[in-house]
Amino acid sequence: MELDKMDENDWKYHGEGNKSLVVSHLQHCRVLRLLKFPSEDSAHTRQTAEQAFRHILNIVDYSKYVMKPLLGEKYIHSGEVVKLPLDFVRQLSLKVQQERPELRCDKVMDTFSGCGLCLPNLTQLPLHHLRDHRPPICVEIKPKCGFLPFSRHITKECKRKVCRFCMHQHYKLANGKWKRLSRYCPLDLFSGSKQRMYVALKNLLEEPQNNLKIFKGGELIFSCKDDAKQQPDLNDLIQHLWPYFPHSNGLYNSHQPGKAVLNEFIQVICSSLLSGGDSNRSGEPRKMHLSESRPHCEASPFPRDLLRNGNHGLPKDSVLSKILQVQMLDNLDIEGIYPLYKRVEQYLEEFPKERNRLQIDGPYNESFMDTVKNCPTEDDGSVEYAVGKVHQYRVAMTAKDCSIMITFAPCEEDEEHQLNLEKPRFTYSVSILDLDPKPYEGIPHQYKLDTKIVNYYLRSTQAPPPSSLYKERQECTLLFHAV
Ligand SMILES: O=P(O)(O)O[C@@H]1[C@@H](OP(=O)(O)O)[C@H](OP(=O)(O)O)[C@H](O)[C@H](OP(=O)(O)O)[C@H]1OP(=O)(O)O
Ligand SMILES: Nc1ncnc2c1ncn2[C@@H]1O[C@H](COP(=O)(O)OP(=O)(O)OP(=O)(O)O)[C@@H](O)[C@H]1O
Numbered sequence: 001m002e003l004d005k006m007d008e009n010d011w012k013y014h015g016e017g018n019k020s021l022v023v024s025h026l027q028h029c030r031v032l033r034l035l036k037f038p039s040e041d042s043a044h045t046r047q048t049a050e051q052a053f054r055h056i057l058n059i060v061d062y063s064k065y066v067m068k069p070l071l072g073e074k075y076i077h078s079g080e081v082v083k084l085p086l087d088f089v090r091q092l093s094l095k096v097q098q099e100r101p102e103l104r105c106d107k108v109m110d111t112f113s114g115c116g117l118c119l120p121n122l123t124q125l126p127l128h129h130l131r132d133h134r135p136p137i138c139v140e141i142k143p144k145c146g147f148l149p150f151s152r153h154i155t156k157e158c159k160r161k162v163c164r165f166c167m168h169q170h171y172k173l174a175n176g177k178w179k180r181l182s183r184y185c186p187l188d189l190f191s192g193s194k195q196r197m198y199v200a201l202k203n204l205l206e207e208p209q210n211n212l213k214i215f216k217g218g219e220l221i222f223s224c225k226d227d228a229k230q231q232p233d234l235n236d237l238i239q240h241l242w243p244y245f246p247h248s249n250g251l252y253n254s255h256q257p258g259k260a261v262l263n264e265f266i267q268v269i270c271s272s273l274l275s276g277g278d279s280n281r282s283g284e285p286r287k288m289h290l291s292e293s294r295p296h297c298e299a300s301p302f303p304r305d306l307l308r309n310g311n312h313g314l315p316k317d318s319v320l321s322k323i324l325q326v327q328m329l330d331n332l333d334i335e336g337i338y339p340l341y342k343r344v345e346q347y348l349e350e351f352p353k354e355r356n357r358l359q360i361d362g363p364y365n366e367s368f369m370d371t372v373k374n375c376p377t378e379d380d381g382s383v384e385y386a387v388g389k390v391h392q393y394r395v396a397m398t399a400k401d402c403s404i405m406i407t408f409a410p411c412e413e414d415e416e417h418q419l420n421l422e423k424p425r426f427t428y429s430v431s432i433l434d435l436d437p438k439p440y441e442g443i444p445h446q447y448k449l450d451t452k453i454v455n456y457y458l459r460s461t462q463a464p465p466p467s468s469l470y471k472e473r474q475e476c477t478l479l480f481h482a483v
Pocket of ligand 2 (some may be wrong): 015019
């Protein structure tokens with residue numbers, strides 16, 4: 001890719017989140033990730049190219065020196081910062097505008113700094129794997145927080161029983177962010193039990209929201225609809241998946257062949273999420289167990305009587321286990337972190353120059369990583385302890401908001417990295433993306449949001465219904481029983 005010969009016609013819109021917009025190259029397996037800003041915020045126009053460059057460099061350093069050592073080399077692609085011609089970025093911004101979903105248009109692409117991040121296109125597989133005519137399928141999952149908080153600082157008992165994702169659903173529905181509740185529960189996905197993972201993935205397929213996207217040959221084929229009222233088309237997905245699971249025709253006596261295809265598809269996803277674990281002497285994968293946290297969320301639709309105390313847990317080096325371990329660096333919960341944040345703030349008010357030494361805004365290097373790894377377990381009242389815990393919390397927040405990309409394609413018998421399934425065989429790769437640092441200044445917002453989510457959940461699930469509704473409830477108990 002020659003940076004001085006960039007042509008917007010070589011790129012197309014690929015996707016976006018809250019903070020960045022991604023375009024993919026038409027020929028090469030590359031994407032460009034460009035930052036976005038609130039459209040009403042003209043302040044970013046004053047951000048110098050130098051500051052923007054530093055910002056993106058911080059993102060790369062954080063991925064390289066903090067997240068990579070914690071999550072494992074093999075899952076992370078940190079990318080490189082590139083300086084792009086301003087004219088190219090402006091033309092690109094105009095070109096992609098019509099493709100952007102309406103709900104993301106509250107922000108505009110950064111067309112001022114000329115800085116971007118160049119990464120491998122993870123929805124594709126490197127060419128040498130592609131001996132088959134069927135293009136790779138890529139499943140992107142944003143799993144969110146996979147454990148129940150266990151901190152002694154928690155003041156609301158429900159946080160120990162119902163996971164943040166399930167509680168947050170009620171708040172999102174009330175705010176109009178989504179039109180239907182998702183039945184996905186992260187604790188099921190992170191359980192390591194194939195049954196529970198199956199249910200979690202099935203629920204993601206039924207209501208993907210922003211937690212599931214599927215690509216075929218790099219093109220998005222399944223996600224939440226732009227019009228949130230519409231449900232995604234599972235039949236359409238099945239049509240796309242048929243050629244990858246041809247023998248599923250024979251399963252289920254062909255009564256529900258579509259169901260068999262989805263069933264196999266889910267199994268492939270489960271296997272890749274659980275793969276990568278090393279084995280102990282008897283060949284059994286080493287497991288990670290959640291000793292500190294209750295392993296089941298009371299709001300999950302998974303039937304309680306099917307919960308067994310079997311030896312589940314996640315294989316130790318699997319992508320899910322790696323992410324969960326980093327998420328669990330948040331062992332004080334926001335309720336325990338907020339007072340420590342205030343301790344740091346007070347200290348910085350007195351000694352503003354200490355901000356750099358304490359690496360509040362980076363740089364994200366080995367020394368930052370040392371503070372994260374070697375933070376004392378007991379509070380000695382020092383600012384160092386407070387900063388260490390705040391750093392750990394922010395790292396955990398990144399892991400709670402990252403995405404996993406599983407890309408697989410049919411392969412030939414002798415290829416490495418095969419999923420260990422009877423038939424068919426796939427070559428696959430698993431990566432973790434969106435590993436940006438979460439801002440230190442975001443902590444007060446997190447504290448308020450946590451209170452809102454919990455209070456809203458308690459009000460919406462425990463409040464006595466309005467009197468007229470109550471009458472109806474008594475008359476039709478069968479229809480209105482609590483879920
Ligand atoms: O707070 P949450 O759990 O709602 O997470 C936010 C995400 O919402 P979600 O609940 O996944 O739909 C949110 O995602 P969406 O914009 O809703 O797709 C962002 O990922 C946000 O991170 P950032 O501010 O862009 O760095 C996320 O904010 P952080 O809390 O990770 O900073
Ligand atoms: N390296 C990559 N290869 C392929 N697709 C990518 C890559 N990086 C990002 N994408 C796509 O672009 C989308 C947006 O990217 P990303 O999640 O990094 O945005 P974000 O704005 O940081 O997200 P968030 O809303 O979580 O803050 C992703 O959901 C994914 O589909």
